[in-house]
Amino acid sequence: MAPGTTPSEFPAPLDGASLRQRLESLAKDEGVGRWDLGAGRSTDTSVQVDRGDAKQMKGAQRSAITLRVWNGAGLVGITSTSDLSDSGLARAMAGARAASDFGNPDDVPAFSPLATAPLPPLDQPLQEPLSILSLLDTLKEAEADLLQRHPAIATVPYNGLSQRSSERLYINSDGACRHQELTTASLYLYSRAEEAGRKPRSSGAMRVAYGAKDLDVAGCVAEAAERTIAHLNYAPIETGRYTCVFSPEAFLDLIGAFSSLFNARAVLDGVSLSKRESLGQPLAVPFLSIRDNGLHPGNVGAARFDGEGTPTQCLPLVSDGVLVNFLHSEATARSFGVAPTGHAGLGAKVSVGPDWFEIGAGAGVPGGAEGLDHLSGTGPGVGSEGLVVIDSLSALHAGVKASQGSFSLPFDGWWIQGGESRSIEAATVAGDIRTVLNSLVGFEGLAKLTPGGLCPWVWVDGLSVTGEA
Amino acid sequence: MVQSPPALRRSDSLANPDWRPRLESLLAEGVAAGADLVEVFLERTDSLGVLAEQDTITSVSPSFGMGAGIRVFRGHFDGFVSTNDLSEAGLLTALDQALGMLGLLRSSHSLNAYEGLPPLQDWAVTKGDWLTQCPSLQEATTRLLEGTDHLNRLGQHLQVRRGSYARNWQDVLVVASDGTHAHDIRLHQSLGLNVLAADGDHRASLGRRYGSHGRPDELRQWQAEESARDLCDSAATMLRADYVEAGQFPVVLANRFGGVIFHEACGHLLETTQIERGTTPFAEELGQEIAHPAVTAIDEGLTDGAFGSLAMDDEGMAPQRTVLIENGILRRFLSDRAGEIRTGHGRTGSGRRQSHAYAAASRMRNTYIAAGPHTPDALIASIDKGLYCKSMGGGSVGPTGQFNFAVEEGFLIENGQLTRPVKGATLIGEAKEVMPRISMCANDLELAAGFCGSVSGSIFVTVGQPHIKVDTITVGGR
Numbered sequence: 025m026a027p028g029t030t031p032s033e034f035p036a037p038l039d040g041a042s043l044r045q046r047l048e049s050l051a052k053d054e055g056v057g058r059w060d061l062g063a064g065r066s067t068d069t070s071v072q073v074d075r076g077d078a079k080q081m082k083g084a085q086r087s088a089i090t091l092r093v094w095n096g097a098g099l100v101g102i103t104s105t106s107d108l109s110d111s112g113l114a115r116a117m118a119g120a121r122a123a124s125d126f127g128n129p130d131d132v133p134a135f136s137p138l139a140t141a142p143l144p145p146l147d148q149p150l151q152e153p154l155s156i157l158s159l160l161d162t163l164k165e166a167e168a169d170l171l172q173r174h175p176a177i178a179t180v181p182y183n184g185l186s187q188r189s190s191e192r193l194y195i196n197s198d199g200a201c202r203h204q205e206l207t208t209a210s211l212y213l214y215s216r217a218e219e220a221g222r223k224p225r226s227s228g229a230m231r232v233a234y235g236a237k238d239l240d241v242a243g244c245v246a247e248a249a250e251r252t253i254a255h256l257n258y259a260p261i262e263t264g265r266y267t268c269v270f271s272p273e274a275f276l277d278l279i280g281a282f283s284s285l286f287n288a289r290a291v292l293d294g295v296s297l298s299k300r301e302s303l304g305q306p307l308a309v310p311f312l313s314i315r316d317n318g319l320h321p322g323n324v325g326a327a328r329f330d331g332e333g334t335p336t337q338c339l340p341l342v343s344d345g346v347l348v349n350f351l352h353s354e355a356t357a358r359s360f361g362v363a364p365t366g367h368a369g370l371g372a373k374v375s376v377g378p379d380w381f382e383i384g385a386g387a388g389v390p391g392g393a394e395g396l397d398h399l400s401g402t403g404p405g406v407g408s409e410g411l412v413v414i415d416s417l418s419a420l421h422a423g424v425k426a427s428q429g430s431f432s433l434p435f436d437g438w439w440i441q442g443g444e445s446r447s448i449e450a451a452t453v454a455g456d457i458r459t460v461l462n463s464l465v466g467f468e469g470l471a472k473l474t475p476g477g478l479c480p481w482v483w484v485d486g487l488s489v490t491g492e493a
Numbered sequence: 494m495v496q497s498p499p500a501l502r503r504s505d506s507l508a509n510p511d512w513r514p515r516l517e518s519l520l521a522e523g524v525a526a527g528a529d530l531v532e533v534f535l536e537r538t539d540s541l542g543v544l545a546e547q548d549t550i551t552s553v554s555p556s557f558g559m560g561a562g563i564r565v566f567r568g569h570f571d572g573f574v575s576t577n578d579l580s581e582a583g584l585l586t587a588l589d590q591a592l593g594m595l596g597l598l599r600s601s602h603s604l605n606a607y608e609g610l611p612p613l614q615d616w617a618v619t620k621g622d623w624l625t626q627c628p629s630l631q632e633a634t635t636r637l638l639e640g641t642d643h644l645n646r647l648g649q650h651l652q653v654r655r656g657s658y659a660r661n662w663q664d665v666l667v668v669a670s671d672g673t674h675a676h677d678i679r680l681h682q683s684l685g686l687n688v689l690a691a692d693g694d695h696r697a698s699l700g701r702r703y704g705s706h707g708r709p710d711e712l713r714q715w716q717a718e719e720s721a722r723d724l725c726d727s728a729a730t731m732l733r734a735d736y737v738e739a740g741q742f743p744v745v746l747a748n749r750f751g752g753v754i755f756h757e758a759c760g761h762l763l764e765t766t767q768i769e770r771g772t773t774p775f776a777e778e779l780g781q782e783i784a785h786p787a788v789t790a791i792d793e794g795l796t797d798g799a800f801g802s803l804a805m806d807d808e809g810m811a812p813q814r815t816v817l818i819e820n821g822i823l824r825r826f827l828s829d830r831a832g833e834i835r836t837g838h839g840r841t842g843s844g845r846r847q848s849h850a851y852a853a854a855s856r857m858r859n860t861y862i863a864a865g866p867h868t869p870d871a872l873i874a875s876i877d878k879g880l881y882c883k884s885m886g887g888g889s890v891g892p893t894g895q896f897n898f899a900v901e902e903g904f905l906i907e908n909g910q911l912t913r914p915v916k917g918a919t920l921i922g923e924a925k926e927v928m929p930r931i932s933m934c935a936n937d938l939e940l941a942a943g944f945c946g947s948v949s950g951s952i953f954v955t956v957g958q959p960h961i962k963v964d965t966i967t968v969g970g971r
Contacts, residue, residue: 074769081594083574084850088558106558107575115557123553130549137703156594181770181892216772216892223923224893263739291545294653294700295689306822368844373544373552422899423919427653427689428696430736432919432969434897450895450918450968454739490739490969 034201038065038087038193040201046110046244050117051197053094058094059120060196062106062331062370063087069153070186071160073167075179081156085403089113090370092133093120098129102372123372133374136354136364139333144319146328150189151207151235158184159236161210165340166241172216173249176256180248181212182228189234194333194370209236210475213248217256225258226445227251227415227436232324232475251415254438258447261439261491266412267405267465268487269398272472274414274435279314280423280476282457283359284406286316286341286349286427287354289376295427297458300360302347308461310345313386318366318379322473326379331370336379339365344386351376381477384467392466396483401440404465405485410441412452412489429456451491458476460484497732507535507666508615508676515581519588520670521607523565526597530566531588531658532669532830534807535559535579535847538662539624539903545637547655548645553630560849566592569835573852610674616804617664617678624662624680625894626709633658636712639813640686643721649729653689653698658682658712661953667809680954681800682711683797683942686720690728697726697731697916699884699901704800704942706953727902729883734914737903737970743879744920744963745872745906749941750885752956753792754963755862757888757896757943758924759783763792763817763825764855765832766948772892776923782821784928790818792827794842794858799954800942801858808853809915810969815841817860821929829855847950861957865934869960874909880918880968881906890924897921927966935960 043061051059063085072079090104091113101124103116163185170180187209194202212226229247233239270278281295285307290296298307316325317338329335332354340348352360353368353376369375385391396403398413414437423433432454438445465483472479516533520933523531537559548678560583562575572594574587589599629635640656648654663679687700701724705711746754767773784790794803794812805811808830816824828836829844832855843851873881881904888898899917904911940957 078570079769080852081572083572083590083594085574085576085578085583085587086850102554104554104556104558106560108577112557119555119557122630123555126543126550126553126630128549128551131551138827158862175843179771181772193920214892217945226892371552372554418891419887419897419919422889422897425917427698430917432899432917432971434895434919434921434969450921450923450967451921452897452921452967454736454917454919454969454971483566488739489970490967492741492967 036177038063040193040195040203044195046113047117047254050114054117054121055096055432056093056117056121057093058197059270060194061089061091063089063193066097066188066190066192068186068188069159071156071163072184072186073160073163074162075257078160078166084148084157089116091116091120092217092372093117093124095121095124095201098132099124099129100133100372101125101127114231126383127372131355131373133355135196135200136199136332136334138335139196139366140329141335143328143335146319146326147321148206149234150205151237153187153189154236159187162236162241165332166211166213166245169245170213170249174217176217176219176255177215177249177252178218180213180215183212185211185236192327196333200333202329204328205327207385211238211239211241211244212246213247215252217252219256225252225255228257230475234324255403255436255447258449260449260493261451261489262493263490264409265486266409267450268484269468270414270482270484271416272481273474273476274417275383275482276474276477276479277417279381279383280378281420282426283378284426286351287300287376288350288352288360291350292356297348297429303350305347306345307342307347309392309464310346311385311389311392312342312345312461312464313340313384314342315340315382316351316378316380320380320382320478323476324381325346326476330366332367332368332374334364334366334368336366342390351378376403378419381479383479384471391480392464393483394466396466396468398440398468399480401443403483410439412448413438413440428459431455431457449492454490505537506621507537507664508613508617512616512666513610515584516668517609518583520668522599523592524607524670526599527598528565528567528591528595529594530670530748530934531594532564532667532673532808534562534849535666537664537858540662541660543633543637543658545634545641546660548638549655550634550638562849562852563587563591563850566834567595567597570595571831575850583797592872595772612674614675618846620678623678623709625659628712633712636717640721641716643718644686644688644725647722648688648690648725650690650692650732650927651688651728652691655687657685665807669809673809675805675950676809679706680709681706682708684715686724688724688728688780690732692732695733695934697728697734699731702942703946704953705798706800706802708798715896726812731902731913731916733892734916737880737915737968739970740968741965742968743876744882744968745837745876745879745962746882746958746961747884748937748939748959750943750956751882751961752861752941752958753805753885753888753898755958756860756956757890757898758922758927759790760857760860760925761890761947763827765826765828765836765838766827766854768836769832774894778823781823783823784818784821785833785931786821787934788818788821788928788931789816789863790861791816791863792857792860796859796940799859799940800953801860806842806844807846810842810844812842812858827855827857829853834910836880845949845952847952851949854947856949857870857945857954858946859940859955859957861938862934862959862961864936864938864959867935868939869935872935872960872962874947875933875962876906877908879906881911894924895921896924901915921967921969922929928964929962930964931961932964933962
């Protein structure tokens with residue numbers, strides 16, 4: 025790769041027509057009859073600050089493609105690259121062709137039958153990026169605001185304000201062509217507070233929007249401050265079984281970590297707790313419903329189509345406690361005799377994953393026990409031991425055994441006892457997801473819109489909490 | 494005939510002298526604009542992932558790429574821009590963006606102030622054929638299927654058998670206006686075996702990972718049957734294991750991947766990035782006792798073939814053997830270029846990044862607790878009731894120094910003996926509290942390959958230790 029001399033656009037936008045033309049020619053040379061391609065391009069700027077100064081400012085331009093081909097024997101191979109030059113595409117085509125010799129004859133993906141179906145409308149206003157110095161000023165002001173909220177808040181060690189302009193493309197040799205442009209912005213503030221003679225405490229908040237000027241900066245500052253201050257008064261908790269109340273964010277994280285329950289790929293691979301015959305069977309208490317709804321207006325940055333070009337959709341997974349659907353790619357859908365659901369990646373072996381969960385009671389169904397109020401610590405089954413509020417879970421990558429159903433996770437939260445609330449010094453919560461889903465006491469309050477989904481506060485009976493008291 | 498994907502040509506190497514004038518021009522432009530220092534990191538990559546499930550190859554995923562990261566320093570501040578566009582215009586635009594972040598503009602004045610790059614320091618002279626020496630796709634798939642076949646033969650109740658292979662080849666050129674002009678080629682290979690054992694309501698998922706750097710023959714020399722037998726033995730043991738009792742216990746952590754405790758509990762807190770953030774409790778404790786006198790801890794990039802080894806770091810500096818803690822006394826922090834500028838701690842060859850898309854940061858390499866005088870049995874014999882952690886999962890550390898990690902395979906220690914297997918344990922604690930409680934180190938130091946995710950992305954690292962005893966720690970369980 026000797027240095028080239030050709031000036032380039034920076035970054036070059038994705039040109040579906042040009043890519044198609046170049047790939048058709050290359051496919052012919054390689055003897056490839058069918059192919060599809062997923063491409064992405066993005067431009068990012070981000071800033072971090074440290075006590076009034078710029079800590080780091082970053083910019084990035086990225087482009088990448090994944091090319092998938094079917095060889096003469098009908099087997100599939102892929103190659104990914106960030107080199108969209110003619111030579112890069114040629115190498116990608118040759119690489120995918122060579123990889124196809126090792127394609128799995130027992131599981132051959134095909135084009136999605138929905139790759140040319142109409143796409144759902146999404147209101148995603150494109151916004152002009154702000155200058156990086158403007159981002160910096162906004163973040164400095166937010167940090168200063170947060171630092172003055174409480175004398176104990178001395179630093180905001182993890183913070184960032186970023187914005188992205190991106191586009192995605194899916195095309196295939198049968199003529200499908202999907203394209204989406206998007207702008208997004210995000211802000212996170214994670215503050216650290218320390219009082220004399222006490223251990224440091226921390227918490228934070230984040231916000232997302234379609235552009236930096238629409239970010240709820242004041243709300244993010246207020247939430248970060250409130251959460252951090254609420255953890256200053258801490259004490260250890262005794263090990264035992266407690267009624268636990270998950271914050272919307274924490275429960276969404278837990279369900280997300282066990283999303284293989286709903287994943288047809290995991291079912292077929294034998295690593296899900298669900299089986300084919302689990303459909304139509306009870307999975308949880310009768311008042312729990314879960315939908316995967318990438319189209320929800322609160323899902324900022326929603327994809328209009330998946331890696332195979334299938335439109336995104338709202339899919340009920342659990343209705344009134346019963347497992348009713350799995351998430352599918354084209355290949356898994358074919359195996360189950362249903363239509364793809366718009367949850368696929370792009371690969372030789374196609375991955376499947378959720379978009380954005382809506383959790384709560386089904387329409388017209390009461391949400392379990394009534395009169396739940398975690399702030400006062402009142403609710404059914406709450407005895408003298410009090411209840412534990414789980415604000416956020418940590419280390420889900422290490423503490424969740426999805427194929428076993430078990431979890432053991434550190435958390436930040438509060439112990440509510442006798443009407444008093446104290447932050448928990450350090451503790452873990454452990455259990456089995458199937459038991460959790462069948463031990464829900466009820467939902468408290470209205471569902472809260474979070475960056476990761478929609479969910480109310482969730483009461484769960486009898487979870488094991490390990491503390492340091 | 495089955496062929497491997499076409500590989501990069503050797504003539505494409507980033508050591509190609511054609512790069513020099515363009516990079517010198519970039520550095521000159523940046524310096525003339527008023528930057529204290531300009532650094533350019535160029536890379537080409539060529540990777541391969543292969544997955545075998547049961548007795549079938551289910552995924553072959555080649556990828557290749559290129560890119561540049563341009564970083565500009567002025568005083569304590571820096572701007573960083575990454576791009577896939579390595580054309581002259583693309584690199585200049587990236588430089589302009591990075592300069593603009595610091596309020597600087599390119600001008601045509603005083604370009605002569607920059608003296609140019611010194612001769613190339615080429616660490617890759619003997620590594621040009623590493624990529625072609627690696628196993629072909631045919632070899633790789635055959636070896637992986639041997640692994641899953643051994644699992645099938647040696648295991649019981651195995652519902653899922655998986656073998657995975659990843660090869661990451663990286664060609665790197667680093668230039669900077671301080672005279673850095675260095676080139677290297679890296680080759681990381683990793684192998685994994687994973688199983689899910691199931692019998693009725695009993696389930697156990699376990700895995701093993703092996704990794705190396707700079708050993709093209711690694712996959713060919715893999716002892717597949719031995720690895721499979723080790724994993725099958727563990728799966729058989731853990732399938733019907735009870736969940737661990739929660740509480741505060743003394744624990745013995747096995748050697749090799751047990752070293753994740755030091756990595757999470759202390760290692761990250763000795764990176765200058767943590768000093769910059771104000772998130773390490775050890776910032777002012779150089780020369781102070783922060784650990785039990787039994788503990789000496791080292792981070793280095795030198796061990797031959799180890800996953801975290803490197804000929805130069807991602808800022809072009811040769812790695813060092815850095816003694817972090819000596820007999821309990823804090824001796825050094827791990828520092829990169831920005832860490833040196835902002836904290837005053839000298840660079841240690843620890844500037845690392847996942848790719849050109851990340852600015853380098855101070856990161857660990859091969860990190861381990863040194864061997865001690867005891868036998869592993871002596872550590873276990875010293876405990877009446879506790880937990881033996883034979884195999885560890887992943888972990889993390891938070892902004893207040895609180896760490897956690899999962900135990901994949903555990904055994905109860907009762908009256909100085911290993912008894913029943915237990916699962917589902919998570920160990921949590923705080924660095925300042927746990928380091929003085931590592932009271933005994935055995936004489937069986939071994940290293941294990943792993944991946945570490947942090948501010949500059951996911952990087953190849955080694956953790957390690959001998960068997961160690963922690964006097965008491967919180968064991969989360971049921």
